[in-house]
Amino acid sequence: MKKSYKFGVSITRRGLLAAALLAGTATFGFQSQEAKATETLNALVWCDHTDPALIKPFEEANNVKVNLKDYEGTGTALSLIEQSQPGDWDVFVVDGVDVPRVIEAGILAPLPTEKLPTGDLFPELVMAENHTKDGKTYAISEKFGYNTISFNKTKVDAADVKDMSIIWSDKYKGKIAIYDYYLPIIGMVALGLGKKTAELTEADLPAIKEKLFAMKAVSKQVGEVVSSQTAIATGEVDILVGGGEWVTAGLTAEKPELDWVLPDQGGVRWSQSIGVFASSKKKDLAVKFVQYILSPEGQARLATSSCYWAMPANAKAGAHLSDAQKTALRWNDQKDYLARSQLYPAPSAELDKKMQDIWTEFLQK
């Protein structure tokens, strides 16, 4: 995946001139391509959409420039939207569990489902309860994966990570990293305690809190995406709680010792959805972009984006993925994984605040 560069190349004046010319040509080429585009589309997205391999084919086919702004956390996106003018944004990629509150806030426009491949999605990814309101569909799943347990199979017994309780056991004390996102981790703890993620109430919080604090005591670090990946890739830790294919699939070639598993109690499923802004002035073009992202070709490119890999929501994308890519994504295991996984919690605003407080306390512990 990653390109390797050789250092120690002697730099000559001719070489420098050639490099400058190349840079100039590239810049000119870039500008001229931008200048040629007749329209622009502004999309608020997750980082996987910023891969040129995904966006360029759409830009070239439609003679359009797609301006992408990536963000982490729905709260950040909502802040950006609040500070923007109506019409600033056209396309929105958002966490699947947050779609209801985004619809409630009037941010998304209804989608023309007849123009979208809704019938080709994995059934579990239709998520009508999240994506529809009053019979209208406002968003559609585009990619999904699991927050579960990633581990180094040369250091960790595969049998150990099949039981969720390993995440608070002290068997691998100091060798565990925790992904810093409270909803999936709380969901994993709930699964470990035999609770359903969709049915969590305030009454479940004390037991969850106790296990979270036990996890903190045996963990080495709690980190966001990059530091979590770095920690397991460099051997700093051997287990990543909250990891999954999004951590290991892109590293398969370089780090074959990294693996991930859905414990016997199941796993927490995440998904991302795509929709069109209600205030967009380019709704037709925005829908075209959504169509492209959901097409089998677009889905295959999105699944293997350079930012992170994960399963495409469209089951027909498999035809555009290589065998190696499908193996890394565990394509053939999806039926079992989907059946054994639950969406991570989607709490009410009140419960969400309480969960966040527990998470802050957990980090401060």
Added chain:
Amino acid sequence: MTSLANPNSGERHKALAFVLPAVVWTGAFFVIPFAFMAAMSLWKRVGTKTVQTWSLDNYFDFFAKSHFFDGLLNSLEITLTVTLLSVLFAYPLAWIIAMRVPERWQRAALLLAILPFWTSYVVRSYAWMLVLGRSGIINQSLMSAGIIDEPLELASTRAATIIGFVHFFVMLLTLTIYANLKQLSPNYARAAADLGASPLRTFIHVILPLTTPGIMVGAFLTFALCIGDYITPQILGGNNELVLPQIIMLQIGRRADLPAASALAIILMLIVSLVYLLCARWLKLERA
């Protein structure tokens, strides 16, 4: 008419014209945003909406929730440690460059001292993570030398955060202290020697007091930048404890709770302002 009546009036207008851009700039990019942030800190986030009802709830929350208040204590402990260590490392470095390195090499020496400034702050933090890691250069060297059998847990600790900060701020303090040392006339040291003072006594009673302004300016900058920093603790601290800027980010990241984040930011700013006033007052007393 007025300018004819009062010859100083023209000068005043000229002075005003010079000052005006700075006033407009400060007003537009500091006073107005700050006033807006102060107002927002009194609002509330309810569900997905920010409700403009006035209350001090966000401030009460800060004192009521121990994990919020602990964030401030962690920030203060780390910042004071970093400031102290940075001064202790930067002063000898600045002194050696200013007093011992030949004049013609001083610029090069200073350049070498601040060279790490040229790399990205984030990249530098990640580089430290690799250096301090279990398979990092420190652990590997200690293990190769047979000093330790098991790697030390250096990364993802408060110590790692402090190391990352000190590495950065030593450079900053070196610059302010060096500038101060270069302004000192060598005659002060010569006069002290003539009067029989030893080099150590000269340093303690003459050089050090005269370079206090440089130390204080650098130390204040270190304090202000360090207590407000989010990146270094986030990358090097391993989220094993939170500092106040991390708690501020947590309010925004998920719930877009800008009112709570604003209240915490105001508290942070009040602390920096208080430290500034103490520094300014102390420097004034020193001069008096």
